[in-house]
Amino acid sequence: MDNDNKAAGQSNLIIEACSNPSAFVRLYRSHYDAVFRYCVHRLFERTAAEDVTSEVFLKVVENIHCFRGNEHQFRNWLYRIATNAVNNYLRKTARRNRLLKVAREQANSQVADCGESAEKMILLKEAVFALRPRYQTIITLRFFENLKLTEIAEVLGSSPGTVRSQLARALAKLRKILATDFTDFTD
């Protein structure tokens, strides 16, 4: 019952947020962290993530009056906007190549100083950026945002079966890339 009431309250909040600035602020504050984290996990960089987060919420302001749905759908909508914004960002700025280059340089210079976590981070960054944007999105939503396959499917507008097979393909590719650099991924 509490969950139902909470969901109804959030749905009302979304409707109110179209015209009421304080309702919008509450809605924004309750989702800012999730969107920012998703952007960091996709871009591996704070500054870029802040830029894209700003873009996402500007899009929300512009289009919230068109949104029809509940809290759960609103969260998926945000992820969808964020996914598009991240993909645009990567495409527009040709950031992928630059980040890869930076990652390589960092790998050479910093690994010795930063320990295993940093080394893994750099390798992960290289490996994830080598994937297609859609696979990157699925990996991030699944392993960093802990979304279920059905929820990822809703964000991407696909069927859970498609997402499952794409996740398997993405993991197989990641495994192949990471196995060359990291012993955890060798059989």
Added chain:
Amino acid sequence: MNDNERQFEDFVSNIKFDDTPNPSHRDRLEQDLLDVLTKQPRRKETPLKIWRIIMKSKMRKLVAAVVVIAALIGVYQFGGGRAAFAQTTKAVRITLARLKEFVMEIRTHEAAPPPPLRPVPQIDTSKWSDIIQYDLFLVQGKQANLQNFFEKQDIEFTPTTNNPNVCYAILEPDKADRFTEFSQSSDELKVLATPRLILKDGKDAILGSADLAGSGGLAFAVAGTLLDDNKHIDLSFSFYDGETGIEIPSIRIKTDEAVLIREVKTATEAKGDGSNKENDIFILIRLKVLSPT
């Protein structure tokens, strides 16, 4: 969760992301958003709704993409440049709500005097295996003014399956010639445009536009495929005039024949002042298979 997933989860579990949100960015953005929220006027929902309708289905997206590409090709093929593009707006408005913004942008650059027509680009057709030349002849006028002519020439129309107001007839070359002569000499009929298009066999569709005397534009696409016997063409045709959309797939004609398409405007489309100013539309398509140059 399978082994691959478990292994990857283990791999990422001890990676420490610097993902703690920065409160100053959050507050700054909040202020920016509030500024935008209070300043922005309420937007109309219609264009977004249409856009959503298109984007929800893969097939609709594909159709919309084809129309955009075809529209661009059509504009270049007709040599009408920006003016022709602007006239296309009405015809494609349902499918392409966002195209309006683009067209508006073009219009803002179109201060008087009007820009010169864009020259038709030279296309190197030497590598094409088969080339089909389309001579289109667009006429506007009342069906009643042509009724006698059709009867005298023994031209019979076949109705299309999905729109009773649209029908087509296959004409021998001499009848097609007589139709163009009659249209040009009649005071009751208005010849709108006579573009010529040269396209690769089977590969390209085109979409063009014409000024329908105050009633907007007409978007149309045509694609012909030369059959193996080299004597017949399989022709597909579709058009949209802002109100009526029609597709005529697969009309088989001889290479020297023409197709005449007729759209009769019904009384329900009459103007508010009681007069029916909407004229019927006739589109004659004559084809010619050219040898590669």
